[in-house]
Amino acid sequence: MTEDSAHARRLVAGWQGRYYEDFEVGDIYKHPYGRTVTETDNIWFTNITMNLNPMHFNEAYASQTEFGEILVDGTFVIALAVGMSVIDISANATANLGYDDIRHHGPVYHGDTLFAESEVLKKRESKSRDHVGMVTVELRAYNQDGDLVLSLERTPMVLKREYAQPSAAKPTGWPDGIGTQPADLEDE
Template sequence: MTDDTETDSDSDSNPNQNESTDKQLISGWHGRYYEDFDVGDVYKHPFGRTVTETDNVWLTNVTMNLNPMHFNEAYAAETEFGERLVDGTFVIALAVGMSVIDVSVNATANLGYDNIRHHNPVFHGDTVFAESEVVSKRELESRDHVGIVETELRAYNQHGDLVLSLERTPMVLKRSHAEPSAAEPPGWPEGIGTQPEDC
């Protein structure tokens, strides 16, 4: 009787022990394809990114930007801003990078960046957020596997101030030519990691 009681107790403490533990490949986010874009849609890109002094100094040095506003604190302290400004090209690269997850994971080319405007400065410690609005889209007679999507990218700081806007025009793959799968998402070579036959 004691043994039976212990067996029942063990079973009750683990109610899921008889459930199947079979694994399966599940598709994650594969990005938008040309067919997924509609004019007027706005995508608020996930996560903000706090800009550090290291970000600013590193990019300024790597790109040989010799404006002391970005790397000379004594000089910057005497300007109207009172401190160093984050290199504008870093802000552009950050905002564009943040938009990739929603706009250009499946782009085959970026055709241009136009009407770039810095509306407010970005300082060390500011957090940048970005969103993209679909302005237009069109198919190409010369290429039936892609279409052109024009977006307006806008970036804000933690106070809600607009710090950057630009127009970005990627050429995006059509879903019918992409053949996305759980086993081979964007960027994965064939045969790497868990495969359907492993499940």
């Protein structure tokens, strides 16, 4: 028997995301994985959303502005920052109830790398749904130089752990019975 075959295989739960009970007011989550914004990101997003401001796609026009170059579409910056926060804040959300107090603090350019963090501002149990609670966070995005470029408040409705019943065999987003199941390992 080799050293590798001496170990039993087992199903191990990966990151399941946070549930309502996991959030505490004052907690700050620095979200993993910064993301560099490319020209392609900006052009596609601008075209898909029909944002006709030439500042986002017309180099000749943008070069004549106070910024001297194309600016990344602000709604892309919002979408990217929110997306970066999902792993920590809303992987177990059943709905996003609102985005408030959105502020662009500085420009974002092609080639900038963004990083995001969220601070828990408040939380409360739902009065009409026993299985969820509301969590309000301030989401902040910074560029590679540490400049704050975006802040906003968002409030997802997050599942309580007892209702989600997370398991290694059925992580968030997986249907029942897909992939390796505990019964597959019993005969080994």
